[in-house]
Amino acid sequence: xxxxxxxxxxxPPAGARLGWxxxxxxxxxxxxxxxxxxxxxxxxxAVAAALPAxxxxxxxxxxxxxxxxxxxASRSLxxxxxxxxxxxxxxAGAIAIAVPxxxxxxxxxxxxRRAWATLATLxxxxxxxxxxxxxxxxxxxxxxxxxxxxxxxxxELPPIYGFAGAWLVLTLFTYPxxxxxxxxxxxxxxxxxxEAARVMGRSPLSVFRTVVLPQLAPAIxxxxxxxxxYVLSDFGAVAILQFDSFTREIYIAFxxxxxxxxxxxxxxxxxxxxxxxxxxxxxxxxxxLHRASPGTQRxxxxxxxxxxxxxxxGLCGGLVAITLVMxxxxxxxxxxxxxAGGLDAATILGESTNSLLAAAAAAGxxxxxxxxxxxxxxxxxxxxxxxIERVGYAGYALPGIVVxxxxxxxxxxVALPLYQTLAMLAFALTIHYLPLAVGPVGSALMxxxxxxxEAARGLGRTPIxxxxxxxxxLVTSGVLAGAALVFLHAMKELPATLLLAPIGFDTLATxxxxxxxxxxxxxxxxxxxxxxxxxxxxxxxxxxxGVSSS
Amino acid sequence: MSIRAVRSTxxxxxxxxxxxxxxxxxxxxxxxxxxxxxxxxxxxxAIDLYEKSADKTVKVRYGDSPSLAATLVEEGxxxxxxxxxxxxxxxxxxxxxxxxxxxxxADILEQVPERFRSRDGRxxxxxxxxxxxxYGPKVKTSELPDSPLDLVKPKWRGRVxxxxxxxxxxxxxxALRLVEGEDVARKWLEGMVANETRVxxxxxxxxxxxxxxxxxxxxxxxxxxAEAQAEDPAYPVKVHFPKEDLGSLINVAGVGVLASSEHKAxxxxxxxxxxxxxxxxxxxxxxxEYPLAAGVKPSKELTPLDEIPSPKVDLANLGDLKGTxxxxxxTGAL
Numbered sequence: 001x002x003x004x005x006x007x008x009x010x011x012p013p014a015g016a017r018l019g020w021x022x023x024x025x026x027x028x029x030x031x032x033x034x035x036x037x038x039x040x041x042x043x044x045x046a047v048a049a050a051l052p053a054x055x056x057x058x059x060x061x062x063x064x065x066x067x068x069x070x071x072x073a074s075r076s077l078x079x080x081x082x083x084x085x086x087x088x089x090x091x092a093g094a095i096a097i098a099v100p101x102x103x104x105x106x107x108x109x110x111x112x113r114r115a116w117a118t119l120a121t122l123x124x125x126x127x128x129x130x131x132x133x134x135x136x137x138x139x140x141x142x143x144x145x146x147x148x149x150x151x152x153x154x155x156e157l158p159p160i161y162g163f164a165g166a167w168l169v170l171t172l173f174t175y176p177x178x179x180x181x182x183x184x185x186x187x188x189x190x191x192x193x194x195e196a197a198r199v200m201g202r203s204p205l206s207v208f209r210t211v212v213l214p215q216l217a218p219a220i221x222x223x224x225x226x227x228x229x230y231v232l233s234d235f236g237a238v239a240i241l242q243f244d245s246f247t248r249e250i251y252i253a254f255x256x257x258x259x260x261x262x263x264x265x266x267x268x269x270x271x272x273x274x275x276x277x278x279x280x281x282x283x284x285x286x287x288x289l290h291r292a293s294p295g296t297q298r299x300x301x302x303x304x305x306x307x308x309x310x311x312x313x314g315l316c317g318g319l320v321a322i323t324l325v326m327x328x329x330x331x332x333x334x335x336x337x338x339x340a341g342g343l344d345a346a347t348i349l350g351e352s353t354n355s356l357l358a359a360a361a362a363a364g365x366x367x368x369x370x371x372x373x374x375x376x377x378x379x380x381x382x383x384x385x386x387x388i389e390r391v392g393y394a395g396y397a398l399p400g401i402v403v404x405x406x407x408x409x410x411x412x413x414v415a416l417p418l419y420q421t422l423a424m425l426a427f428a429l430t431i432h433y434l435p436l437a438v439g440p441v442g443s444a445l446m447x448x449x450x451x452x453x454e455a456a457r458g459l460g461r462t463p464i465x466x467x468x469x470x471x472x473x474l475v476t477s478g479v480l481a482g483a484a485l486v487f488l489h490a491m492k493e494l495p496a497t498l499l500l501a502p503i504g505f506d507t508l509a510t511x512x513x514x515x516x517x518x519x520x521x522x523x524x525x526x527x528x529x530x531x532x533x534x535x536x537x538x539x540x541x542x543x544x545x546g547v548s549s550s
Numbered sequence: 551m552s553i554r555a556v557r558s559t560x561x562x563x564x565x566x567x568x569x570x571x572x573x574x575x576x577x578x579x580x581x582x583x584x585x586x587x588x589x590x591x592x593x594x595x596a597i598d599l600y601e602k603s604a605d606k607t608v609k610v611r612y613g614d615s616p617s618l619a620a621t622l623v624e625e626g627x628x629x630x631x632x633x634x635x636x637x638x639x640x641x642x643x644x645x646x647x648x649x650x651x652x653x654x655x656a657d658i659l660e661q662v663p664e665r666f667r668s669r670d671g672r673x674x675x676x677x678x679x680x681x682x683x684x685y686g687p688k689v690k691t692s693e694l695p696d697s698p699l700d701l702v703k704p705k706w707r708g709r710v711x712x713x714x715x716x717x718x719x720x721x722x723x724x725a726l727r728l729v730e731g732e733d734v735a736r737k738w739l740e741g742m743v744a745n746e747t748r749v750x751x752x753x754x755x756x757x758x759x760x761x762x763x764x765x766x767x768x769x770x771x772x773x774x775x776a777e778a779q780a781e782d783p784a785y786p787v788k789v790h791f792p793k794e795d796l797g798s799l800i801n802v803a804g805v806g807v808l809a810s811s812e813h814k815a816x817x818x819x820x821x822x823x824x825x826x827x828x829x830x831x832x833x834x835x836x837x838x839e840y841p842l843a844a845g846v847k848p849s850k851e852l853t854p855l856d857e858i859p860s861p862k863v864d865l866a867n868l869g870d871l872k873g874t875x876x877x878x879x880x881t882g883a884l
Contacts, residue, residue, distance in 0.1 A: 075879055142762045239715075239751035252715055252884060255616040256875055257644035259623065401617060408621050412628035420630070498613040499621050503583065514589055514612065517754075 034380040035463050042376045045369045046388040049431045053270050053394040055406030059263035067264035076249065080268060083246040086166060086238075087231040093171035094227045095220060097319065098178035103208075104312050106186040109302040111309065116316045117183060118540045123323040124176040124485075125535035127492040129236030130512065130528050131173045133521055134327045135160065136240060144330070166243035170231050172323045177230065177485070178223030181440045184481050185219035186212075188447045191300035204303075218446055222439035225280050229397045229435075232269060236494075247399050254401060266402050273397040277390055328532065334525035343526065347506075352530055355491050355507040358422060362429035363437075363487035369430065370437035370482050375471070377438075378445040379453075392438055395431040400495035403432045407500055425500045429490040436489060437482030444478025445471070488535050508534075581606035582816050584633040585622060587615025587641060588803060592837055599832070600823040606816055615641040616717070622808070623648045632811035633820060635676075635803070638717040639866035642673040642806050652807040652814055654821065661825050661843040666802050669864060675802030676824045677833045678840035680858065681722050682789040682798065684768040684775055686760040697794035698722070698769060699734075702741025709766040711748040711756040714884045718753070718771050718801045724867075724874045725796050732877070739881035760787045771801070772852065776838035791853045798858045800840065 034042070060067040070076065104110045105117040123131070138144045141156045149157075160168070189212065197207045238245040246269065253262035305312055369392075377389035395403050407428045411419040418424045448471060456466045494509050501507070508527040515524035586593055590612055597608050611618070611631070619641035622629055629650070636642045645651050651672035659671050666675035683701075685694060695701060701710050713719055727735040748765060750756045756768035757775060778785045791798040805824060807817040823829055830841035838849045848855065864870070878884040 073879075140762070141764050240755070242749055242751070248715070252875070254620055255715065255717065256720070256871055257616070257619060257623070257640065257647075258872070258875075259620065401620075404617075405620055405624050408624040412625045416628055419628075495617065498611075499617065503609045503611050510612075514591075517589060517614070 032380050034376055034385065038372065038376060038463075039384075041372045042385065042388045045372055045434075046391045048369075048427070049392040049395050049434055051395075051410055051431065052398050052403045052406040053267075053391070055409050056263045056266045056270070056398075056402070058409070059260055060267060063260045066260045067267075070253070070258075070261035070264040071268055076246070076265060076268065079244065079246040079249055080272065082244060083232055084272065086163065086170070086243065086245065087228040089163075089167050090170045090174060090231045091224045091227045093167065094175035094178045095224060097171070097175040098182050098223065099216075099220070100315065101175075101319070102179055102182040102186055104316065106183050107300065107303050108305050108312065109309075110305060110312055110316070114540075116320070118536070119320045119324060120316065121176040121180055121539050122532065122536065123173050123327075124180075124488050125492065125532050125539075126173060126327055126528070127236065127494070127509065127512065127531075128170065128173050128234055129240060129516070130331075130524065131327060132165075132169045132237040132240040133516070134330045135165065135169050137330055137521075138326060139165075161242040163243060165241040166238050166245075169237050169241060170234065173237075174227045174230050177226045177436075178220060180481050180485060181219040181223045181443050182216060184440055184477055185216050185443055185447065187477070188444065189215055189300070194300070219440075219443045221280050222443055225276060225393075226396075226436060226439060228276060229273060229393065232272065233397055233399045235399055235401075250399060251401070262402075266398055269397050269399075270394055273393055274390070277393070328529070331525040331529050334522040335529060338522040338525060347511075348526065348530060351506050351508050351511050351527065352534060354501075354505050355509065355531070356534065358425050358429060358497070358501070358505075358507065359487045359490035361422070361426035362433065362490040363483040365426060365430040366434050366437040366486040367441075367479050367483035369434055370441045371472075371475070371479060373434075373438050374441040374445050374475075375467075378442055379450065389438065389442075392431075393435045396433060396435045400432065400493060403428060404496040404499040407496070411500070420500055420502055422502060422505065425497060425502075425505075428496040428500050429493055430486070432493065432496060433486040433489045436485040437479070440478040440481040440485070441475060442478075444475040444481075448474040484538050487538060491531055491535060580609040582608045582632045582813055582820060583630050584608055584610045584635055584820075585618045585631045586610050586612050586635045587618050587637040588635055593635065595836070596824060596829045596832055599826075599829050600820050603823060604816070604819055608820070619644045622650065626650065627810045629808055629810050631808050632813045632817040633805060633807055634673075635805045636673075637803050638721070639668075639673075639675070639802055639804060640717055640721070640871055642668065642804055643866035645806060645808075646670065646672045650809045652809045652811070652817075654807065655818060658818070658821055658825065663842070666800070666842050667804070668806075668866065673804050673806035674821065674825070675804040675842050677830075677837070678800040678802050678842055678855070679718075679771045679773050680791060680798045680800055680840070680852070681718060681796075682770060682772045682775075683792055684757055684760055684770050684787050684789050686763060686766050687786050688763070689766050691790075694790045695792060696797070697792050698797045699738055699795050701747070701767065701769075702738060702745050704745070706745060706767065708746040708748070710742075710745070711750050711759055711765045711768040712742070713750045713752050713756060713770070714878060716752055719769060720871060720874050720878070721801050722769075722796065722799050723878065724870050725799055727874060727877065728870065729796060736877060736881060739878060739883045743882045757787055761785065773837050773839055776849075791858075796859060798853060800855070800858060802842070803839070 101116075101120055105113040105120070110116065126134075136143070139157060139160045140146075141159055143157070146154060146157050159165075193215070194207050194211050197211045198204070202210070233247060235245075235247045235251060239248060239251075246265070250262050250265045250269075253259075253265060373389050373392055376385040407424060408419075411424055415424070452474075453466050453470050456470050457463070461469070491507075492509050494513055497507055497509055498513065501510075508531050511527040512524040512531075515521065515527075584597075590610070593610075597610065600606070601608055613621075615637040618634065619636065622631060622634060622645050625631075626648070627650070634642065634645055634651075642651070646668060651668075653671050654674055656671075658674060659667060662674055666678060667673065681698075683694065683698065695703075695706075700706075723735055723739070726738065748759075750759070753768075753770040753774050756765065756770050757778060759765040760768050761778075772789050772791075775785070775787050775789045778787065805821055807814055807821065811817055825843040827844040827846060830844045830846040833839050834841045834846050834848055838852065840848045840852065840855050875884065
């Protein structure tokens with residue numbers, strides 16, 4: 001009888017031991033098989049996102065011995081450790097800022113909390129090289145701050161070069177990557193769980209630690225991975241602040257036309273990324289994170305801060321003063337010096353339009369791709385779907401120049417008619433920033449109970465109908481948050497834009513680049529300010545929208 | 551967000567992607583396409599000279615020279631570029647090594663001294679810039695060292711800035727290795743590191759740090775200071791041309807014609823225009839670079855070109871650059 005069942009003549013009874021073939025398929029695709037169309041779309045996204053890593057493999061394969069030498073040099077190892085140290089410190093700093101800020105702006109009665117939330121996410125729009133330069137201008141040993149303090153007898157400030165400066169600047173400009181998914185997660189949190197814990201006699205702090213924080217872990221984890229990978233792949237800020245990082249080594253190799261060595265070092269970044277995922281997977285685990293109570297989601301009653309509102313306001317105000325008011329102040333000061341020569345409004349308008357076009361196209365495409373990847377990874381967990389999700393991070397973990405050159409390589413060989421068109425630029429930006437969208441969508445999806453979807457399926461809806469009527473409305477805030485993150489990053493992206501945009505397609509970021517390479521940071525102030533102006537409305541809408549929809 | 555809003559956003563996104571693609575297929579092609587590692591404010595007026603005299607149009611992709619060189623290598627024969635105008639010889643050499651530079655006609659090559667062009671005649675220097683020691687107001691002219699090798703002395707501890715990632719400094723170290731020997735170069739690098747020479751990512755921030763009084767000396771190229779002086783005549787940084795040990799070594803910015811180009815005749819005509827008197831005069835006046843052709847005199851505050859010792863070595867040779875990078879890594883300079 002068993003033989004007959006295994007030979008396929010009879011279907012195996014439910015619960016029976018599976019044949020090896022079925023067992024392997026189960027491990028690969030998970031207990032629930034994804035719909036074939038969805039899986040096919042997921043594979044398309046994964047292949048696209050894997051192009052930068054694939055390019056590295058092709059280059060490294062051309063001279064394996066040379067590549068191995070570059071990787072095994074003791075210096076490479078030393079720099080990996082240094083960069084990882086910076087990434088860990090920045091991530092810790094970003095979490096320390098984001099958790100209280102998220103709680104204050106979502107769960108408390110902090111005055112003006114929506115405005116604070118918007119202001120607190122805005123630093124993300126400031127390109128890290130501009131941020132680093134502004135901090136340098138103010139805090140350098142003989143900078144603007146020393147000018148102010150000079151009359152008090154302070155001749156020179158301690159140097160901000162090296163680890164401390166890089167840590168400060170990267171923390172202050174990346175913490176929104178944790179804050180945004182964290183706020184979204186907090187808004188979706190089911191208050192009944194906390195209320196139950198409170199009824200059973202737990203203190204508010206204990207409830208936060210044992211009930212709220214574990215629920216927020218996926219969002220914190222997703223944001224932390226983004227921060228850590230951002231730090232690992234950043235070049236602008238670390239170069240300006242004179243921190244010896246691993247990406248610097250990659251750039252040195254590229255500058256010296258050592259293509260194979262550069263690619264080999266890029267592969268190391270991909271490996272580091274995979275290790276980070278192993279850590280992240282432990283944090284995320286396979287817990288149940290969706291709401292316990294039936295019915296519509298309801299907002300929790302805001303916690304009254306009472307007299308604590310003053311220190312809370314001080315915290316928010318201080319942060320905004322450092323991350324936003326100071327940089328904008330310096331930019332305005334530079335702009336006022338530069339404006340003496342008149343403003344070329346038509347040029348600025350054209351650059352703004354181009355920036356908007358490329359970033360909007362990338363954000364839209366990344367939003368769609370992120371839903372595909374996240375639904376596969378969250379609803380149909382298995383090796384294959386997890387692989388699809390993780391491959392997506394490769395383009396993000398690699399420096400922009402690698403992503404750009406990968407698309408130059410494949411673009412000229414496979415898609416020549418599209419090469420250096422806006423479509424290819426948008427494609428590059430999409431795969432470069434896809435994980436920024438996957439994270440929030442995945443976190444949102446994890447908080448939607450699958451039972452709702454299963455019930456709808458049971459009532460005869462098709463999978464597509466279920467997605468449209470149940471899943472999508474519930475994850476919209478996650479998709480919007482993800483698309484907004486991609487939009488903001490795409491606006492300020494530089495290496496891929498320089499190499500892949502159509503000729504003459506000037507953007508605000510390329511304008512900033514043009515000015516800063518000659519050292520005219522003053523002239524870069526106006527495009528940088530306009531970058532901020534364009535980014536503010538979507539961020540505000542996102543924050544307001546998120547609150548009203550919960 | 552309503553379903554309608556999502557749908558219209560998606561449609562807008564698709565339109566945004568498709569319209570330029572279709573437009574690109576329609577084609578309003580320029581006569582020449584150039585990749586330029588030199589920025590528009592510097593090179594734009596010289597391009598105008600060609601466009602006006604030849605009645606042609608030039609499309610330019612701007613970027614930094616090494617990135618554009620890497621792009622041209624990846625593009626290979628499918629490149630749409632006709633010309634590559636690079637800020638440094640090494641970037642041009644990378645394309646030459648990749649086999650995608652066309653040999654230039656002899657009448658063009660003859661216009662520029664041999665040491666400022668490719669041995670194989672596949673790229674040619676248009677302008678030169680000198681390595682200098684930039685100095686701030688705290689340094690007396692009598693104190694200025696005659697050789698960069700003197701910067702390892704205790705007197706200069708912590709007072710000097712350099713940019714080890716910069717191609718020009720790497721070119722200097724290559725020349726030092728090849729002319730004065732590996733040992734001299736190694737001792738100098740070790741001495742510079744031990745003397746707490748401050749590391750910057752490029753030349754401009756060194757100049758700015760000197761202007762702020764955070765540094766006293768910097769190893770940079772002469773024209774960065776000329777630029778700042780043009781903006782502000784009272785700029786506190788000055789340049790010194792060291793006489794010894796290749797201290798005023800010349801690096802070139804040059805141009806090459808892509809072998810894969812379908813507009814080689816126009817591209818070669820462009821190179822001719824860059825070497826002509828009006829363009830050379832423009833470079834000498836605006837960026838204070840050394841004009842390399844047409845008998846145009848450099849700006850008078852510069853040391854005349856023939857007084858600057860120049861090594862009989864191929865500074866563009868990337869094989870030599872590799873040795874330089876290794877030495878710099880071994881000594882902790884990189």
